[in-house]
Amino acid sequence: MEERHLVAYxxxxxxxxxxxxxxxxxxxxxxxxxxxxxxxxxxxRVGIWVTDIDEGVTLVFDAGRLxxxxxxxPRRTITIRAxxxxxxxxxNLKIGILGLPVxxxxxxxxxxxxxxxxxxxxxxxxxxxxxxxxxxxxxxVH
Amino acid sequence: MAIKAFTAEWxxxxxxxxxxxxxxxxxxxxxxxxxxxxxxxxxxKHFPEARGLVMDLFDGEARDIKxxxxxxxxxxxxxxxxxxxRWKQVAKLELDATKGMLQGKLKLKGDLPTxxxxxxxxxxxxxxxxxxxxxWPDES
Numbered sequence: 001m002e003e004r005h006l007v008a009y010x011x012x013x014x015x016x017x018x019x020x021x022x023x024x025x026x027x028x029x030x031x032x033x034x035x036x037x038x039x040x041x042x043x044x045r046v047g048i049w050v051t052d053i054d055e056g057v058t059l060v061f062d063a064g065r066l067x068x069x070x071x072x073x074p075r076r077t078i079t080i081r082a083x084x085x086x087x088x089x090x091x092n093l094k095i096g097i098l099g100l101p102v103x104x105x106x107x108x109x110x111x112x113x114x115x116x117x118x119x120x121x122x123x124x125x126x127x128x129x130x131x132x133x134x135x136x137x138x139x140x141v142h
Numbered sequence: 143m144a145i146k147a148f149t150a151e152w153x154x155x156x157x158x159x160x161x162x163x164x165x166x167x168x169x170x171x172x173x174x175x176x177x178x179x180x181x182x183x184x185x186x187k188h189f190p191e192a193r194g195l196v197m198d199l200f201d202g203e204a205r206d207i208k209x210x211x212x213x214x215x216x217x218x219x220x221x222x223x224x225x226x227x228r229w230k231q232v233a234k235l236e237l238d239a240t241k242g243m244l245q246g247k248l249k250l251k252g253d254l255p256t257x258x259x260x261x262x263x264x265x266x267x268x269x270x271x272x273x274x275x276x277x278w279p280d281e282s
Contacts, residue, residue: 016246024254053245084241088261141255
């Protein structure tokens, strides 16, 4: 029996970016039981705004379901703002011990330096570090 | 000497450039899937028929790159489709391929986590198209 859809799109015409993120997360979650565990536990509203294409999405995680909205919706837990290349780097972060993202390899150092230089902005970071780590694990292709 | 875009000679030159690139060799280590680029026709740009580039890429090496029918490219493991003028923008570095995909200007078919894992390799493939002169049909 085919498993139910894990990802839904709020708009009848999801943007290419919305479909790409939704597709990426669904593929990750279906392929990795550890990511599925995170996905089933996560309740959060995550905004991602790509500054150099002026497009964004809101990912509404609801304990095993994800709805992807075109654009930024209100009441977001975390909002990530970065250029397209950095957004792709976030999904290339490796996951290390204790399920924490690895910031000491080439990709991780690149992401960390963009955070320090303000080219990667994360609103709501400090009170939601555990949520961000969980989102990163789901988002990571490693 | 400039080589006509999306011809057999152009594909051969691209293959040589890919195989010369140490950056590609390192970034594409472990890659084992075929990639098809579908170049859609734009008759008003002197590109009257769709063409397909079939790229047999394996573990950091371009084993073969051929130009043929769009249908051949559509059979590959990963297929990226765009009109002629978009590909020209990519090859001239006027459009970043990653941004193009996020904006839907380039349509991607294939396993997303795999292609994301090899973002650096795909960027270097684009750079390889800039390392030789191309004659564009709408500029000649």
